[in-house]
Amino acid sequence: MKRKITLKQIARELDVSISTVSKALSNSKEISEDTTQKIQAFAKLYNYRPNNIALSLKNRKTKTIGILIPEIVHHFFSTVIRGIERVANRRGYNVIVGLSNESFTKEIINMELLANGSIDGFILSISKETLLKQDYHHFNATINQGIPIVMFDRVVSEVDCDKVIVDDFKGAVKAVEMLIEKTCKNIALITTMDYVSVGRLRTQGYLEALESHKYVPDSNLILKIDDSLDVENHLEILETEIAHFFKSNPNIDGVFAVNELYAVTAMKVARKIGLSIPEDIQVIGFTDGVLSKHATPSLTTVSQHGQKIGEQSANLLIDRLEAEDAESEQYFTNNEQKRDFIKMVIETEIIERDSTK
Amino acid sequence: MKRKITLKQIARELDVSISTVSKALSNSKEISEDTTQKIQAFAKLYNYRPNNIALSLKNRKTKTIGILIPEIVHHFFSTVIRGIERVANRRGYNVIVGLSNESFTKEIINMELLANGSIDGFILSISKETLLKQDYHHFNATINQGIPIVMFDRVVSEVDCDKVIVDDFKGAVKAVEMLIEKTCKNIALITTMDYVSVGRLRTQGYLEALESHKYVPDSNLILKIDDSLDVENHLEILETEIAHFFKSNPNIDGVFAVNELYAVTAMKVARKIGLSIPEDIQVIGFTDGVLSKHATPSLTTVSQHGQKIGEQSANLLIDRLEAEDAESEQYFTNNEQKRDFIKMVIETEIIERDSTK
DNA sequence: TGTCAACACGAAAACGTTTTCGCTAAGAAT
DNA sequence: ATTCTTAGCGAAAACGTTTTCGTGTTGACA
Structure with missing residues (x-):
């Protein structure tokens, strides 16, 4: 040796x-x-x-990006990571991942750990608990230390940084409009609690689409799932809630769900109580994951292009890092010419499959 | 700032x-x-x-683990990462991930990149291309440099290191025996090409179970999928192959598939040609992913406990790293007392759902 | 013969730590 | 009065680089 x-x-x-x-x-x-x-x-x-470490110390930069996400066993997030890793690698960077596990404390600990020299910048998606607490001081502290952040998907206006989001609102509008076009009369929404911004935005899109087409929103047709009650029998609860929802609203002929699990579960429940898809009920989900593709019937869904989100996030971050580099080499540092923060919107796309007519 | x-x-x-x-x-x-x-x-x-970097340079150790996997958008692998991250974090380590994308070259590049001081040890699963080429010099080179490796799932006897595997053979035996017990007479196997060791082992388990129960293996009942033909219309090809398989073997009343995609697709195809599950055909898959849980009918499957694999791998690696530490602090370095390489087998478990009677 | 440029190389600082080894001064012991 | 401890602190090396600034030697040229 x-x-x-x-x-x-x-x-x-x-x-x-x-x-x-x-x-x-x-x-x-x-x-x-x-x-x-x-x-x-x-x-x-x-x-x-x-030796990379010696170089990092000398150059005061590590050429590595810190990724901080709530959960990795999740199709969307792993797709984003793949995107980040692709461009990071191409541009000479490594990625180091931390999982917040949706916990505020773990998010902070992980950030502080990595911010002490291990990484040049962050790409992150905010944990649910942090969103609930609305405490974003650790993000701003990190930025003040000179470590740039790019937020994706779950972002927040209180932090000044580059952001990459999908157009949740517009995606929802498009989905609901498709249901309308396919002659659904009573379109239901299955969504999350409002503190998760993506859930809120998709809900707004749902309402907007209804109103602009002269539909009258009916609060009975909106089911809000509280997914803070964790794992274990979460699936069963979900099923019984949806079953109850369908039974008390037999007029439903279209469903828009804000994620694919809700959509697939809705289909399963519907079939159980004797409804057939797409004949009796048409369903559209959000997030084009492995479930949508292989469900029976396969699920029409709003694709978020996770990989593209990752790629754009990485490009945004690396661009900024290298701009800082160039800047620090200039004799006259011109602060005014700093690039403004960009909010990049990735267009959604509806993938039609067999759960709609 | x-x-x-x-x-x-x-x-x-x-x-x-x-x-x-x-x-x-x-x-x-x-x-x-x-x-x-x-x-x-x-x-x-x-x-x-x-500053972490300064500490790393001084201590000649980085307290970070390099993970190198073929693909991250994959339920099993992301589960393993979660397991690794859990114990790594608890024991004061970070994880940095590299993706080989099933490519031999990218695997080497990534290893060399990280081996230059960025990490203390590797946890990895070998890429398909590397398995095909049977060229493992980069692993041995890394080990010779004093960087320990733990391999999981896709391992290989040519490299001397700690290994964590699931008992693919026994898992397959158990699955097939369950089908036998449930009175299946003609049990089919849907598997991959032999160079992927897990495919090979599961195939062997299938054969073993048949023989030990006096069933005569029939090569017509074995379908080998070549998944080197990449993405795109892979799914369609899979479906037509399976459809053809079922039609030319109408006597099949049980299917054991070596992964959940094959299993779910088999169910879909079966239903399409008028067979009902589990009445006409019972199906068991391997890998307990999100597909198995939410398929219709939900899929009986052999669970691999990915998270446990990750946790054990991380413990094995960190144990070895810290043993080295202790050793180098001793006055008389006693080489003989080095821990032997461990091959740890994680037991599989059959999760019964609705695709079996 | 004396000056100068070019060439080829080395010394040392710097990045941010930790740790070993001195050093000084004060008080204790003889 | 002299030596010995000890408390409290600083200097410097080390980890592995890169880079700036010498410095000595050579040959050319006046």
């Missing part, structure tokens, strides 16, 4: 100075061709690679 | 030496109570936190 070789060792072995080795390896013309060749050959032979 | 404060700045501000500050902050009794208090108060005020 031989440890990795260092400049110092090469220098000693070849009886030159460390500086000479370093320069030779970067093809500096300060060094004669002879010694350059000798050193490069030796370095190649021993498979020399500069 | 104030950069993070350093020991040097505190020292200058309080007119003491850097060493004094460092010692005071670690409550060294070399320093008088007076100065200690003064320094600690100042540090707290300015929210001093030691």
Whole structure:
């Protein structure tokens, strides 16, 4: 077991100075061709690679991005990670992931841990508990330390940073309009509690679409699920709630659900009580995950393009990091020319499958 | 925007030496109570936190684990990551993830990138292309550099390291035996090509179960899917292959599939050609993912306990890392007492749902 | 012969820590 | 009065780089 070789060792072995080795390896013309060749050959032979940590310390940048998400066993989030990793890798960055597990405290701990030099910037989606508490001081503290943040999906106006979101509102409008077009008369909504911004926005889109088409929103047709009651028998509760919902509103002929689990469960429940899809009830979900694709019938859904969200987030962050770099190299630092914060909206797209006519 | 404060700045501000500050902050009794208090108060005020990178360089260890997996948008792998992150975090480590995207080259590049000081050890699952090529030199090279590796799920005997696997063989045996018990007479297998070891092992388990129960294996009842033909219309191809398979073997009354996608697709196809589940055909899958839970009918499946795999892998790796630590602190390094490599087997468990009687 | 530029290289600082080893001064012990 | 402890602190090395600034040698040129 031989440890990795260092400049110092090469220098000693070849009886030159460390500086000479370093320069030779970067093809500096300060060094004669002879010694350059000798050193490069030796370095190649021993498979020399500069130590990343030492470089990070010297350059005061780590070339790694911190990702902080509420949950990783989740199709949408893992898709986003894939997108981030793609462009990060292409642009020479690594990614280090932290999971908040939807917890405020874990979010803070993770941020502080990574902010102490481990990363150059964050890409994150806010945890539910944080959204509930509405306490965003840790984000602003991080930004004040000079560590840029890009927020995606679950964002918040109280923090000044780049943001990448899907057009939840418009996506919902499009979905509901499609149901209207397909002649649904009583369109139900299955959504989450309002403190999750995406749930709120999709709900607003639902209402907007109804009103602009002269439908009268009926609060009986809106089912709000409280998913703070965690796991375990969550699925059963969901099923019974939806079953009760359908039974007390037999006139429902269209359902818009704000995520695919609700949509798929709705279909399952509907079938159980003798309704067939899409004949009796048409269903549209949100988030194009693996469930939508393989459900029976396959689910028409609003795709969020998670990978694209990840890619754009990464580009935004790296752009800013490298802009800072360039800036700090200028003689006259012109503060005014800093790029404004961008709020990038990724268009949704409806993928038609078999749960609509 | 104030950069993070350093020991040097505190020292200058309080007119003491850097060493004094460092010692005071670690409550060294070399320093008088007076100065200690003064320094600690100042540090707290300015929210001093030691710089991780500097610590890593000094200690020659980063307290971070490199995860290298073929794909992240995948229920099993993300579950494993969650497990790793859990124990890593608890034991004071961070995780940095790299995706090989099933590519040999990307696997190597990622490893080399991270091996240059960024991480203390790897937890990885081998890419398909690497398995095909059977070229494992990069793993051995990394180990020789003193960077320990833990492999999970897709492992290989050519590399000497800790391994965590599920008992694919036994899991398959149990699944097939359950079908036998439920009076299936002609049990089909839907599997992958043999170079993916998990596919091979599950296939062997299938055969073993049949033989030990005096069933005669029939090669017509085995469908091998070549999933190297990538994405795009992969799903359609899968469906037509399965449809053709069912039609040419109308006697099939039980199906064991080596992953949940194959199982769910088999159910879908079966229903399409008029067979009902579980009455006409009973189906068991492998991998307890989101698909199995929400399919209709819900799928009986062999659960792999991905999170547990991740947790065990992380514990194995960190144990070894900290053992090395302890060892290097001993005066007489006793090489003989090194822990042998462990192959840990995580038991599978059958979760019965509605696709079996 | 003396001056100067070019060439080839080395010394040292810096990034932010921790830790070992001195050093000084004061009090205790002889 | 002299030596020995000890408390309290600082200097410096080390981790592995890169980069700036010398510095010595050579050859050319006046």
